Amino acid sequence: MRVGLVCPYSFDAYGGVQLHVRDLAEELLHRGHHVSVLAPAEDSTPVPDYVVPSGRSVPIPYNGSIARLNFGPVVGARVRRWVEQGAFDLVHLHEPFIPSLSMLALWAADGPVVGTFHTAMERSRGLRAISPVVVPMLEKITGRIAVSAEARRTLVEHLGGDAVVVPNGVYVDKFADAGCDPRWTGTPERPTVAFLGRLDEQRKGLPILAAAVGEVLATVPGARFLVAGRGEATEERALLDRYGDSVTFLGGITDEEKARLFRSADVYVAPQTGGESFGIVLVEAMAGGALVVASDIPAFQAVLDSGSAGRLFRRGDPASLARTLVEALSHRGEAESVRRRARTTVQRYDWSSVTDQILGVYDMVLSTAHAPVREDPRSRTMYGRLRAATERPWA
Known part of the structure; x- marks a missing residue:
C-alpha cells in the first residue's frame, strides 16, 4: 500500500504529533508499505529519507503552546505536486483543521483520506469561528481517528461528526x-x-x-x-x-x-x-x-x-x-x-497494537474507495479553494 502522511507541525522542533507521525511511518515501512511524509522543515534540517520538507515554518501561539506551521500559495503548490506525484492509495492527515499542510492537503487531494485529531481544549473561539469553513472540507475525510476521548470530544463539540479512538503509540x-x-x-x-x-x-x-x-x-x-x-x-x-x-x-x-x-x-x-x-x-x-x-x-x-x-x-x-x-x-x-x-x-499503547488499529481504519476506508488519491482540480484556483471551503459537494 502507498500511504501519504501529512504532519502540520515542523520537523525542525519535535513535539508529540511529529513523533507520532515519525513512528507510524517507520512502523508502516517495517511492515512493507511505501510511505511518504510531507512536513514543514528547513532545507538544512536533517530528516529521514521518507520525509519531504515543505519549507520554512512560522511560530504561532496555539492552545497554550507554540505551533510551527507553514501555509500560503507556494506551499500549496508543493502540496499539490506531492499529491500528484505520490500515486497514493490513501492520504492520512494529522490535525486537518490546523491552518497548515494538512488543511492544504485536504484541499488538494481527492480520494481516500483519513484524518487524525490530536487536539483537546475546553473551548475555542477560533475553532468556532472557522467551523463554517472547515466543516464542509472535513466531509472529504472518509475515516476519522481521535487519539483520545478528549480529542474526540473536542472534534464533536467544535466541528461535529465523530471519530474512532485510537491512542498514540509507544515502543x-x-x-x-x-x-x-x-x-x-x-x-x-x-x-x-x-x-x-x-x-x-x-x-x-x-x-x-x-x-x-x-x-x-x-x-x-x-x-x-x-x-x-x-x-x-x-x-x-x-x-x-x-x-x-x-x-x-x-x-x-x-x-x-x-x-x-x-x-x-x-x-x-x-x-x-x-x-x-x-x-x-x-x-x-x-x-x-x-x-x-x-x-x-x-x-x-x-x-x-x-x-x-x-x-x-x-x-x-x-x-x-x-x-x-x-x-x-x-x-x-x-x-x-x-x-x-x-x-x-x-x-x-505499544505500536504493534496501535498500528493494527490504524490499518483497520485504512482497510475500512479503502473498502469503500473507487479510485486512488489524485489531485483535486478545484485546488488549483483561488475560486476553487473558496468553493471547496464553503460548499458541500462531497456529501
Whole structure:
C-alpha cells in the first residue's frame, strides 16, 4: 500500500504529533508499505529519507503552546505536486483543521483520506469561528481517528461528526529495556523524582512542582528532583535554588536519555494544568518503570485508568501534589504494586497494537474507495479553494 502522511507541525522542533507521525511511518515501512511524509522543515534540517520538507515554518501561539506551521500559495503548490506525484492509495492527515499542510492537503487531494485529531481544549473561539469553513472540507475525510476521548470530544463539540479512538503509540520495549543511569537512580534514602517538559510553557506545570518541593523535602529530606527540558523558567529556577543539590536542572535531553531517566527515577511527575489530549509521556514513563504522579486532567485520568496505574492529584494544587508525592515516596510496597499494574496497562499503547488499529481504519476506508488519491482540480484556483471551503459537494 502507498500511504501519504501529512504532519502540520515542523520537523525542525519535535513535539508529540511529529513523533507520532515519525513512528507510524517507520512502523508502516517495517511492515512493507511505501510511505511518504510531507512536513514543514528547513532545507538544512536533517530528516529521514521518507520525509519531504515543505519549507520554512512560522511560530504561532496555539492552545497554550507554540505551533510551527507553514501555509500560503507556494506551499500549496508543493502540496499539490506531492499529491500528484505520490500515486497514493490513501492520504492520512494529522490535525486537518490546523491552518497548515494538512488543511492544504485536504484541499488538494481527492480520494481516500483519513484524518487524525490530536487536539483537546475546553473551548475555542477560533475553532468556532472557522467551523463554517472547515466543516464542509472535513466531509472529504472518509475515516476519522481521535487519539483520545478528549480529542474526540473536542472534534464533536467544535466541528461535529465523530471519530474512532485510537491512542498514540509507544515502543514499550525501548523504555522497558533501557539501562539505568547512576546519576539519576534513586535509593531508599535518596529517591528521585523526574519532571520533563518545556520549562517556560506554563501549562506543563513547572510552577506547580516548584511550589510543592519544599513540603516534600520537609517529610522526605533525601528526595532529589530532576528537572529536564528546554527553556529559561527564571522564576522557578530562583525559587528552587534554595534547595541546593536536592534539585538538578538537566536541560534538554535526547530520546535515549529520556528512556534512561524513566528507567532510573522512582517517580515521574506530570503537573500539567490542561491542554493535553493524551499524555504520551505518561505512557513512556510507565513503560520505563517509574511510578507516575499526574494532575487529574481528563486525559491523564484516562491513561492512568482513573488512578489504578498511577497516582492523581488535584490539578493546579501544589499542596495536593506534595501530599501525593510524599505518599508515593514513603509507601514503597504500594508504589511497586501500582508499577506492576502500569506495566500491564502500557501494552495497549505499544505500536504493534496501535498500528493494527490504524490499518483497520485504512482497510475500512479503502473498502469503500473507487479510485486512488489524485489531485483535486478545484485546488488549483483561488475560486476553487473558496468553493471547496464553503460548499458541500462531497456529501
